[in-house]
Every structure is written in structure tokens, then in C-alpha cells.
Amino acid sequence: MATTGKRLAEQIGQGNERVIFSIINKFGSAIKHKNCYNDSPNIIVLVDEGHRSQNGENNIRMQQTLPKAAFIAFTGTPLLKDDKTENKFGKIIHSYTMQQAVEDKTVTPLLYEERIPELNVNEKAIDAWFERSTSKLSDKQKTDLKRSFRKKVKFIKPQIVLC
Incomplete structure (x- = not known):
């Protein structure tokens, strides 16, 4: 060794x-x-x-x-x-x-059941938080920031995963 x-x-x-x-x-x-x-x-x-x-x-x-x-x-x-x-x-x-x-029965088959969680979004609370947090930004900066967050939303949408 x-x-x-x-x-x-x-x-x-x-x-x-x-x-x-x-x-x-x-x-x-x-x-x-x-x-x-x-x-x-x-x-x-x-x-x-x-x-x-x-x-x-x-x-x-x-x-x-x-x-x-x-x-x-x-x-x-x-x-x-x-x-x-x-x-x-x-x-x-x-x-x-x-x-x-x-x-060959050497392993047990793994079965996957897709479960999509219910997502509830309180848009009014998010908008209020966003306005408070970005009050010192210009309108263009706020728009760019919102655009960036919209792209990230794709990740929480249900996706099919094949294993």
C-alpha cells in the first residue's frame, strides 16, 4: 500500500x-x-x-x-x-x-413519482419589498433587476427529470 x-x-x-x-x-x-x-x-x-x-x-x-x-x-x-x-x-x-x-433480481427497481409542489406567491408583498429595497435605484436599474429575477423564475417551474 x-x-x-x-x-x-x-x-x-x-x-x-x-x-x-x-x-x-x-x-x-x-x-x-x-x-x-x-x-x-x-x-x-x-x-x-x-x-x-x-x-x-x-x-x-x-x-x-x-x-x-x-x-x-x-x-x-x-x-x-x-x-x-x-x-x-x-x-x-x-x-x-x-x-x-x-x-436478474440483484437490485430492486427504483420508481420515481413526480410531485409538483403548490407554490403560492404573495405578489403584493413581493412588490412592496421590492419597492422598499430598490428605492434608491433608477427606473432603468429596477427594470434590469426585475428582468434578472424573471430569468431565475424558470428554475422553480416544474421540470421533467429522467434518471
Whole structure:
């Protein structure tokens, strides 16, 4: 187990370890050490949660440190937008979908029921507060401010979310 970035650098550089366990964050400090490099093609890096921190600087450092290693990522949540997970690790070898898991009875299906809360707005109270709060503003500034608030109202309107 790589307990520190320095220890990880030693383990990578010496190449004597058969298995090294580390979190990706240790590569940030490990790469500062000269011996943190191993270009052996006989290294396999297994990455858990390949969709999370694997697209940042620490991933770049890890790949610079182990340039010829084979990287295999495991993820329960591949990032589909622009295929970020596939761009970083290559094509998906195997997938086990939520639908398959439900059919196999390994998970319980999650059912979502949309509930739209009733929103009551006391417009008179809001207008009175607005007038008090903006009394020192010009008419143009008040209009701009109202326009800005109107845009934000979109966020409280009901939206359909697909999971």
C-alpha cells in the first residue's frame, strides 16, 4: 500500500512491487520525486470509479508516470456526455445495465413519482419589498433587476427529470 506520495514514487520507480494500492491523489505529490517513473509495458492499472477524478490533473500525472501501462477503469456511472470515460480508457469491455440487474433480481427497481409542489406567491408583498429595497435605484436599474429575477423564475417551474 502506498502510504504517501513519496512511498508511491519509490514503489513505481523501483518496479519491485507486484501490486500497489493507492488513491489517485497521491500522484500529485509522487510525481515531484525523480524516481516516480516506470515505462514498463507490463503494468496494469485498475481504476475504480473511472468517472470521477479520472479526468483531472492527477490522472494526467498518473499516465505520465506510467506511460506504457494498460489502464482499465471500473465505473457504475460512465460519463456519457462526450463519452468522457471512453475517451480516457477506451471502449467499454462489458456493461451490466440497471435493467439487467432488475431482471436478474440483484437490485430492486427504483420508481420515481413526480410531485409538483403548490407554490403560492404573495405578489403584493413581493412588490412592496421590492419597492422598499430598490428605492434608491433608477427606473432603468429596477427594470434590469426585475428582468434578472424573471430569468431565475424558470428554475422553480416544474421540470421533467429522467434518471
